[in-house]
Amino acid sequence: MIARVNICHFIFWMGIMCCPHLTIAQQGSPIIAFASDTQAPLFFEYITRKIDHNEKATELIFKDIIAIHPSSLFILGDVVSLGYSNAKWKKMDTYLKWCADDSIPVYAALGNHELMLNAKKGKRKFQSRFPMHNFTGYREIVDSVAVILLNSNFSKMADTDITKQDNWYKATIKAMDDNPAIKFVIVGCHHSPFTNSKVVSPSLQVQQKFVPAFINSKKCVLFLSGHSHNFERFNVQGKYFLVIGGGGGPHQPLLSGKELTPDISHAYKPMFHYLEVKRYGDSMQIISRQLKADFSGFNDGLIFSVTR
Template identity: 50%
Template sequence: MYLKLIIFCMLNLQGGFLNSQPTEKPILFEQPVQPNDSTLIAFASDTQAPMWVETLWLKANNNRQATRDIFSDIGSRRPGSLFLLGDVVNLGYSNRQWKPIDNYLNELRSRKIDVYAILGNHEVMGFSKKGQAKFQARFPEHKRTGYLQVRDSVAIVLLNSNFNSLTPSEDSEQVNWYKSTLQQLDADSSIQYIITTCHHSPYTNSKIVGPSTAVQNRFVNPFLVSKKSKLFLSGHCHGFEHYNIKGKDFMVIGGGGGLHQPLRQDGNCLPDLCKNYKPLFHYLTVRRSSEGLQVTSYELKKDFSNFDVGLQFDIQNPNKPSVQYAKTVVREPQLVD
């Protein structure tokens, strides 16, 4: 009851100390050396600033600076597109919380980097309709029952896992749309790979949020059945996790700036392929080539000086022979077929 009272106060004092926010400096990108790379796609999740109530049990660590650095580094790499997997801000209805994110989005879009997003739970927290309206104004391509973006020969499916904010008919509409879309993409010769995204992770060892059985029940089986579906990305858990389920890759990439969450390490844990790679702040890129997809996790150094390649692996095109990419760094085992 006490915790609920704290959260209620937090949601209604958006202009007070609970969500106080320092003035954000604009991102200063280096001059571009080359145009955007249409074969490079960036993904980040949970870029929201910490809430005061969260710091009662989770440790802060220059989180706002980390978010700024992530957007800056993504911009410097010049991907063709960036996809944000929810919890872009900590309160979707708050103009104050959108202000720094607006600066980052404007900087990226000024460099012709397309930015898309899906709703997280923080966008629908408190005053849900107001939060969703502000979100929609910034991401007009977004559809609350799922939408599709195709980059080169890679299809990115963006789903809404805030099922409590959907009506029963919208819930069914999205599931049916997802299944139908996967079938169409599988039959489309111009599409080589499908990446599915949603905010809530179907698989996670987080002590704070736990795996979403609702996502498992709605989205996982169609993904596993789809022959071109290769990668399932999500956030919500503020950490990095990598699971291989029936030969396909599920990754949790919630390292965009939210407070880092501890993971369970007991005997009942899911088998995380990256149990030794646990960066505080990170984002992901996927690069398409004729041989396959190269997946790279960039981690922010502990001294906040720059980003390193923390993890890299290849998802091979089954129609092409195996190939080794240059400068590949893998800190964890390759995928288990």
């Protein structure tokens, strides 16, 4: 594993040294960025949660994403704290405009905060900003990587919508597995199937509805989620599940010594972070970009690779 990462880095940086006029995104396969839980804290969270210039952290995350210029950005829900409120979208609209001005398409999955208090209005405002979004799941293909985004807000879905999404998801997984042009599949939703957060629980419905097809797929290699405002990494039946809820929401404490599922990245716990993914042939490199404690910039906090 370590050797593979080092080789990837050698090839990557040699490409930059030989062609310094090219941007990072132009070196080989495109970069795909993932973030989650970019919402600003609600008023009561300033009392009940650990707050540390969260809104500034979100701004810096978007600036760093612009700097690496990914081919696409995917946000896994809780884009804002209250989806129905125009005021809560104000800063995010600025960040989305930055992306649009830099030709970076942004896709998103619904989080619980988008539907909080006024689900109908929140859904409408969300859809206006992410027109490619589908309430019962959709997929985008970047290079040869298929990204499937699912709706995990089951309590806000009609039974017919849940069934429609189930059928679509299974059919899409099969189609991606059968498509020789697709090398890898990444599945994402808001609610985490596995987490050791003390604030939110693992989603049993995500475990039941989304995980089996992911596990059984020959091309699915990465399951991404948020909701837990942490970085967590799990290996379940040989597949990676990452929680990347470090986009700016208030930090959540984790269980200590009583983990529900073993976290293989227990030593890596950045406050704010996002994910950078890039394919190298038949392997895929995953980098967690962490915001430095003094807010002076970002580090590549954790790097690992996966193969099929």
